Amino acid sequence: MRHDHVISAKQLSRADVEEVLDHASDIAADPAGYRDRHEGTLLGLLFFEPSTRTKMSFAAAIKRLGGDVVDMGPTEYSSVKKGESLADTVRVVEGYADALVLRHPSEGSSKMASEFVDVPLINAGDGAGQHPTQTLLDLYTIRENAGLDDITIGIMGDLKYGRTVHSLAYALSNFDTRQHFISPESLKLPRNVRYDLHEEGASIKEHTDLEAILPSLDVLYVTRIQRERFPDESEYREVAGEYQIDADTLEDASDDLTVMHPLPRVDEIAHDVDATSQATYFQQAHNGVPVRMALLDLLLEGSR
Amino acid sequence: MTDETKLRVSKIENGTVIDHVPGGQALHVLAIIGIDGSGGEEVSIGMNVPSDRLGRKDVVKVEDRELSQSEVDVLSLIAPAATINIVRDYDVVEKHRVSRPAEVVGVLTCPNHNCITTEAEPVESRFDVLDDGVRCVYCETIIREDIAAHIMV
Secondary structure, eight states, rough: OOOOOOGGGGGGOHHHHHHHHHHHHHHHHHHHGTTTTTTTEEEEEEESSSSSEEEEEEHHHHHHHHHEEEEOOOOGGGGGGGGOOOHHHHHHEEEEESSSEESSSSBBBHHHHHHOOOOEEEEEETTTTTOHHHHHHHHHHHHHTTOOOHHHHHHHOTTTTHHHHHHHHHHHSSEEEEEEEEOOOOOOOOHHHHHHOOOOOOOOESOSSSSTTTGGGGGGEEEEOOGOOOOHHHHHHHTTSSOBOOTHHHHHGGGEEEEEEEEEOOSSBOOGGGTTTTTHHHHHHHHHHHHHHHHHHHHHHHHH | OOOOOOHHHEEESEEEEEEEEEEOHHHHHHHTTTSTTTTOOOHHHHHEEEEEEEEEEEEEEEEEEOOHHHHHHHHHHTTTTOEEEEEEEEEEEEEEEEEOOOOEESSBOOOTBGGGGGSSOOOOOOOEEEEEEEEEEEOOEEEEEEEGGGGOO
């Protein structure tokens, strides 16, 4: 893979994706074989928004490769609090680390930050924009469970503000997939994502109801309705609570259905789904480590 | 240019004539080139004058002023058929059509309030030019309608 930075799923070709996923499979099969691969390497973590899975799995990934992290910590204890610009922060921190991982509430933040640094920068979520490493672990999970070609996938919930959806939909258009998008009218895919999918010639259909298409799905990807992205609380409350699934809902689905969720969930997947054979979201979260190890290994090797 | 237009908008001695602007867009053209009257520039405008090519067109004449490339780039977005005539000593010494650039830098404001370019960062706005609009290079927001409303003032 020849990229300096990983900013958007749009920059990843099918060959790039397959290279990362194949490498992740090798790593998952023999994690001990990669234990000292990046000894002495430091990964700079800059998280301007809360994160559990992304931040911890990046930390786990670099440590399992023999490296370590330098972490900016919460923004209230950093120079950001004093009004430092993002451009300045990343220019300072690139002097402390061999690669950077950035999560920031503004769309386009990683793209901009990457223009100010020479070390590889990975976008770990930019507002409602993109989250390409989540996409890689999602694709890995789909490949392990359903394969990546000739599949029907339903993506449900907050398609407007959900950055994992935007990255995933675009990446899936590189494969032979039929994509169904299920959401309330007010949370449909944004215009720019629809534009890209159209340009790619992706097969997409939009629905407001899951019921009719559920039996045809190989994968159901559920997302959280994100309160923090709504300009006002009343708009959030209007749609919150819709688009939930439970074990009863899944009785109409294929037994081989793969149910995914980028987590955290609120109440869009009931806890009784956890015990079904279709629930795959915890495995999906665990896949974050080998996939991020693979990505870091390829990026760090490429930047040497 | 018809005789009728000549009567309405007199010749200029030195400066720029922007012709074949879609009818009703002349004030946006002035906004693009940063003229609001306060700078004392001498400006003549013909609005909605008959045109064989456009049906109705606007004409903007500005004394003692030539356009920068970035102004021409943005002009091309709202007036793709415009012609720019450079006038010296009452004669047109240069005449060229606008062409759509691949991108426009530092002239449009991203309408997405959550875009990094709207914050206090040392970065200029940058838009790729699409067939039917423009797209922020940073947050990927697409503007199709009323591009002139997003010109930085």
